[in-house]
Amino acid sequence: MLAGVATLASLALPAGAVSAAPVSTPATMKALLARAGRLSNQIDSLSEQYDGLKIQLTQAKTEARIASQTAARDEKQLTAGQVAVGQIAAEGYMTGDVNSTLQLLQSSNQQSFINRASIMLQLQQENGDRVTVLAAAEDAAQRARLTAQQEARRAAQLATQMNAKVQAIQRRETVLNGAAFTQAMSIFKQTGQYPNFTIPGNSVGVQALRFALTRRGDPYVWGGAGPDDFDCSGLVMWAYGKVGISLPHFTGDQWNSGQHISRSQLEPGDLVFFFPDISHVGLYVGDGLMLDAPTFGQPVQIQPIFWSAYVGAVRIVG
Numbered sequence: 001m002l003a004g005v006a007t008l009a010s011l012a013l014p015a016g017a018v019s020a021a022p023v024s025t026p027a028t029m030k031a032l033l034a035r036a037g038r039l040s041n042q043i044d045s046l047s048e049q050y051d052g053l054k055i056q057l058t059q060a061k062t063e064a065r066i067a068s069q070t071a072a073r074d075e076k077q078l079t080a081g082q083v084a085v086g087q088i089a090a091e092g093y094m095t096g097d098v099n100s101t102l103q104l105l106q107s108s109n110q111q112s113f114i115n116r117a118s119i120m121l122q123l124q125q126e127n128g129d130r131v132t133v134l135a136a137a138e139d140a141a142q143r144a145r146l147t148a149q150q151e152a153r154r155a156a157q158l159a160t161q162m163n164a165k166v167q168a169i170q171r172r173e174t175v176l177n178g179a180a181f182t183q184a185m186s187i188f189k190q191t192g193q194y195p196n197f198t199i200p201g202n203s204v205g206v207q208a209l210r211f212a213l214t215r216r217g218d219p220y221v222w223g224g225a226g227p228d229d230f231d232c233s234g235l236v237m238w239a240y241g242k243v244g245i246s247l248p249h250f251t252g253d254q255w256n257s258g259q260h261i262s263r264s265q266l267e268p269g270d271l272v273f274f275f276p277d278i279s280h281v282g283l284y285v286g287d288g289l290m291l292d293a294p295t296f297g298q299p300v301q302i303q304p305i306f307w308s309a310y311v312g313a314v315r316i317v318g
Contacts, residue, residue, distance in 0.1 A: 039172045040295040045279040046172075047222035047231045050165040051250040054223075057158040064151035071144035169222055176296060197285060197302070204243055204318035205269020209283050212239035212291050218300045220293045225249055230293040230300060232281050236271060239283065245318055251281045258316040266313055274309040284313065 197213065199206050215238075218229055225234035233254055237247045247257055254271060255278050261270065266284050274280040282292030285302055293300045 036176060036297070039176055040297060041275075041279075043169050043172050043176075043222060044232065044295040045275070045277060046165050046169050048233060048251045048279045050162055050169070050223060051231070051233060052252055053158050053162045053165065055248060055250055055253070057155055057162065060151050060155040060158060064148050064155060067144050067148035067151055071141055071148055074141035074144050173296060199268050199285070201268065203267070203269060204240075204245065204316060205267060205283075207243045207269070208236075208239040208245070208316070209269040209285065209291065211242040212236075212283050212300075215239075215300045216291070216302070218293075220295055220298055220300070222296070224293070232293045232295075235291075235293040235300060236281055236283060240316060243318070245316060247316070251278050254281055255312075255314060258314040261313050261315050263310075263313065265315075267315070269316075271314045271316065272305060273311050273313065274306065275311065278311060280309075 199209055199213075212235060215226070215230065215235065218226075220231060221229035222231050223234070224230045226238035230238065233249055233251045236254060237249045240247050247254055251273065255273055258271070266272070268284060268286050270284040272282050272284050272290055274282075280292070280295075282290035282305070284290050284305075288305055288307075289302050290305045291300070291302050294303065
């Protein structure tokens with residue numbers, strides 16, 4: 001009945017709140033489908049934003065850990081430098097059982113006095129060098145501590161943003177799980193019922209597509225990356241991972257992970273992207289069809305490419 005979510009999103013959104021009463025008229029069904037499509041698109045977009053934040057959070061945690069390790073190393077060097085400077089200072093005042101250089105300081109004859117002045121200069125220079133090193137170590141330790149604190153704050157902020165995305169997704173899922181949408185969502189599931197495809201060739205894209213085709217019927221779950229449930233970028237990441245190519249779990253990064261190609265150059269396995277914010281991706285099958293994990297309520301399936309929302313394609317080269 002419907003080619004995909006893009007078609008649904010083009011319908012008018014009903015002005016009022018949707019009733020939980022059973023669907024009984026075509027007009028009501030059309031309104032519910034429009035509303036369901038809009039909410040599903042929002043879930044898909046929020047899911048990709050969540051995936052992007054998750055990558056940033058991992059990076060922030062890694063950088064915070066490295067900075068903490070650097071701070072610990074620099075503080076250890078700082079402590080060693082403090083001890084060394086303290087030892088030099090103490091040796092300048094010690095008498096008796098000290099090294100031979102410092103023993104010369106105890107002599108009272110004229111030549112020894114000259115030697116003594118030279119040695120004092122040497123000790124002062126050595127002490128000055130140590131102090132310089134000590135100051136540099138202290139600065140490095142302080143910078144590392146500040147970096148670790150900044151990355152920890154950044155990680156906390158990202159976690160807060162991710163939690164907000166999760167709550168926004170869950171609110172929309174709650175609406176779509178209501179009784180009024182049960183019939184509308186069942187219509188979603190009637191799309192994409194295409195026969196099995198034989199994909200010729202042995203390119204990296206074709207190999208990844210063959211793996212992805214084995215997941216037809218698996219549920220869409222936001223943040224999913226297999227092996228049993230997927231979101232759109234998670235399916236692409238999983239399929240290419242099966243052929244030894246690591247892709248990020250985020251449409252925005254996948255858009256920059258390969259060679260951009262024109263629509264006329266499309267081949268099976270190429271990535272096709274949709275919507276201005278590049279919030280959806282699928283795998284090109286051929287003949288104007290793609291395989292994707294569409295959105296909430298729709299399993300992994302083959303469906304017509306919704307060209308009205310198409311923004312471009314990328315070829316992954318092994």
